[in-house]
Amino acid sequence: METWDIANKHAESIAKLFPDQIKVFDLKKIKKCDAVDAPTFLHKHIREPLTKEIWETLIWEVVDFLMTNKMHNVYCFFYRQKNDEFSEVIWTLSCAKLNIDDKGIPDEMVVFSYDLKLLGEKSKRLYRVLENDEFIKENFNKVSSLTRREKEIIQLLASGMSSPEIANSVFLSVHTVNTHRKNIINKLHIKNFSGLLKYVDLFDLNTTNIISL
Template identity: 35%
Template structure:
């Protein structure tokens, strides 16, 4: 694609190939007349604002030897949903005149990025959980950690008592202390805690 520039920002598309037009469900003539409405129609508004800031910073450097890259979601007409694209921008001069500078943009679909984002988000969530609960984990006794493991594995208090050669009353006391220390009042919460700290 070739984008026109105004005040160091893209101001519309002056050329798009057939592949791009087909994906967007439109034609080159329509794209050419849309101006800045093009950016609102096919892209996520918040991402447009962020990407425009990045492009503006790139354009202020006025260095055709550099390029600016980013991910963005594009609404395609085949299903009406947004799809991730990897986009590369590069400044180009036509007729060697500054006023004829344009922005060349190449975009390529990225498959599987939603899964990747989900995985990264999960890792970040786990990191935050561990960071927020590490002191609690450190304050647990060796026996309490052992009991958390057995509870997470589905053992009852009676089973745990038999395995550890102690009374059921002792195990129940440990369970109360574990709940008090970790604030895990449900099995699901305790399982999350156990998984985060490799107790299962």
């Protein structure tokens, strides 16, 4: 919170020191737009280049969102940025905060962005999730419908084990293991092994605890 208190008093000075990380938007100079729920516009345009028009609409959505709740709140979101067609795609975690004038009216939006690649190895996992967020949202219920035993079978399949090997490992018949495999295929709507591996990677199914009944 101390960082934001400093930013409220010296936003423009800080922005000059860190031009790539902090941006200050003068709300009086940005055309007011009809705002909808803040996440709606963001989710729709999260993969697009961060144009001036997108920024202006997003800024006012965040302003309305913060004012609807509490103005001292910070609004955080992930965003994909690409400076030009030849540059590398960069995912950032951005946090937005309102500054108010002496009359208590919002007059600035301060946005601080953090390059996720600065997290090192941890950023690889985040990038995979962010690049596949639509897949995760669309298939979350499918994964939730899996039983503990089915998740266990998935983990063993992903490790390269055959049905007889799995049956021997978890003390089930080969027929029962194959039944579980059919149920997994039907629930996840997968057609091949690579489809299964995508679920394993994005939903961390390879970390399922082994159980024995």
